[in-house]
Amino acid sequence: MNFDLNVEDTRQPVPPFSRDDAIRKIRMAEDAWNSRSPEKVATAYSLDSQWRNRDLFFSGRESIVAFLSSKWSTENGYRLIKELWAHDADRIAVRFVYEWHDEQGQWYRAHGNENWLFNEKGLMVERHASINDVAIAEDERKFHWPQGRRPDDHPGLTELGL
Template sequence: MGTVIAPPFTDPDLAAQKVQLAENLWNTRDPERVAAAYTEDTQWRNRTDFLTGRAAVIEFLTRKWQRELDYKLKKELWGFRDNRMAVKFQYEWHNTQGQWYRSYGNELWEFAPSGLMRRREASINDLAIAEADRVL
């Protein structure tokens, strides 16, 4: 396992690295690997879904990636302080009918001293796009 990047976040390069690690992890589309980056009692708000715990995160991500096919994500650090980060992101995916979407959003992250994320608040909007308009 690599170096753990844990709060307090004071170095912009390390904060950006933490976001890149999250992007890389989510792009695996492996619910169990992704969930391992969160505390056992993690709390999430994802759109209108409210989740508590890793098991709920695994179930949620399993359903998500059954619907959101060929998912590809890009995250960017927006700001950070102490044990919190703000991130903006976009991802592209298509449904089973072949309609492509670009989803835009913002996340607020709060970390435990271990470096695992204990809270994630995500607001997301979807835009239908043509396959030819994909950028990710």
């Protein structure tokens, strides 16, 4: 699929968010990130979206695409689960965990929190992410679905004890 990085389409649901809207928005983000398509992910953000990811600060869709392309070139076997922490009218707080391995086959589990702010089109204008990686043994992995979207019947973070 071809994504136009210069167009800001409305992305449902839009603020103000109900709890169900926030959960839907989170699952849509999880699905996009699990696709490992930087362009697909970037179109959920405003053209001038501001990001803080760990110790990196940048803005705009082109920067998002460059960041994600670099990230997914080294984070192999990437699988992500996101879960609602809190929300209000135009903000959503998310906790997430993802598993990945490096070129040498060392697995990691990344634990993080994100704070999101949305505009009236339902596009994210701010993303603040704090993330910690923990090395794990392959037999400690909990995310075993095939690369791509997490199956609907796969447990979430709370059910997995994460």
